[in-house]
Amino acid sequence: MPVSGSTPPAGFATGGRELVGSLPSGTGGGASVHREQGGWVATGLSWQDGRPVLAASNGRREHVRVVAAGDRLGWRLGGPRRCIGVWIAGEPQRRPCPHHATVEPAGGAVQCPACQSADQGLALARDRILDDGRSYALYLAWFGPGLLKVGLTAEQRGTSRLLEQAALAFTFAARGPLPAVRRAELTVAQAGLARERIAVPAKTEHWWDPSTPERRRHDLAEIRTATMRALQGHAVHLLPDGPVVDQVEVFGLTGGAPALYHRTAGLAAGAVVSGVVRSVVGRHLFLDQPPGHPPLLLDTRQLTGWTLTAVGDAHDTPTTGLDLREQRQEGGDQAALF
Numbered sequence: 001m002p003v004s005g006s007t008p009p010a011g012f013a014t015g016g017r018e019l020v021g022s023l024p025s026g027t028g029g030g031a032s033v034h035r036e037q038g039g040w041v042a043t044g045l046s047w048q049d050g051r052p053v054l055a056a057s058n059g060r061r062e063h064v065r066v067v068a069a070g071d072r073l074g075w076r077l078g079g080p081r082r083c084i085g086v087w088i089a090g091e092p093q094r095r096p097c098p099h100h101a102t103v104e105p106a107g108g109a110v111q112c113p114a115c116q117s118a119d120q121g122l123a124l125a126r127d128r129i130l131d132d133g134r135s136y137a138l139y140l141a142w143f144g145p146g147l148l149k150v151g152l153t154a155e156q157r158g159t160s161r162l163l164e165q166a167a168l169a170f171t172f173a174a175r176g177p178l179p180a181v182r183r184a185e186l187t188v189a190q191a192g193l194a195r196e197r198i199a200v201p202a203k204t205e206h207w208w209d210p211s212t213p214e215r216r217r218h219d220l221a222e223i224r225t226a227t228m229r230a231l232q233g234h235a236v237h238l239l240p241d242g243p244v245v246d247q248v249e250v251f252g253l254t255g256g257a258p259a260l261y262h263r264t265a266g267l268a269a270g271a272v273v274s275g276v277v278r279s280v281v282g283r284h285l286f287l288d289q290p291p292g293h294p295p296l297l298l299d300t301r302q303l304t305g306w307t308l309t310a311v312g313d314a315h316d317t318p319t320t321g322l323d324l325r326e327q328r329q330e331g332g333d334q335a336a337l338f
Helices: 113-118 120-125 160-164 178-190 200-204 213-230
Strands: 018-020 033-036 039-042 046-048 051-057 062-066 072-078 135-144 147-154 169-177 260-266 272-281 284-288 296-299 307-310 323-328
Touching: 046 160, 135 160, 135 178, 135 200, 135 213, 147 160, 147 178, 147 213, 169 178, 169 213, 178 213, 272 296
Parallel strands: 018 072, 033 051, 260 296
Antiparallel strands: 033 039, 039 307, 046 051, 051 062, 072 272, 072 307, 135 147, 135 169, 260 323, 272 284, 284 296
């Protein structure tokens, strides 16, 4: 549904599932797309109210759509790749980069140095904000056997951060002000109970076989018990009986990821990204390709900063011009992929 704004990109209807040359609908505050000559500049994907959303913006106004299995999309990428601007707490959408700066086409940074310095989300992640007056929750997240993460999220965000990180299961262990929850996070990490960071390749490795709900619940219950002991005396409110939330079904991974797929290692100007959404896992899209071709795993963070213009029907327009890497499950049945 439109959040605000004038005419959205081509094909960006508020109803239906056709997403060719458009971005999918939902609630406000998700990723945005800034207006550029000849197209719209994407800034990624986020989860809002339990749903993954992409958005379109002309720099002043936004339209967003929920993206779901069965949606068709098709874009041609135009350059140069642009800085996505800055997020300011309390504002409904990010501010466009005042310098209209470019960023590296294959780089991980999606903001220019000036916008990185001003971005409050980055400042919080880099411990440059000691307290912002909000209440925070300490979470324990399960990404695979032996792959457990401890982190924090503002309570007002609910479970969005865990969805964006593609946590297969999680539980909240404590709550309190930012300084106290941050100290608790460090205590759990330094005790060796869970990691503060897990790289994307380590996460995706477990998408083929996410184990069982029983295993996920058992592992999280075990680490929560140890966490309760480690945090005795900390100035946080402990949550020893918090529920374990399983997200495998939300991500469409009940039967595991495709045994063979191609992942995007990099995007470039002139490339075409198209397909039919199979599932959304964190900030990644699994896109089904024409018959005989393995699915594509698109990291939407690589999409940020590129100008998007419509291409033909997602069923007929092939994905071209991408730097792809084959991902194959050991012992996987290739015949079951297509």
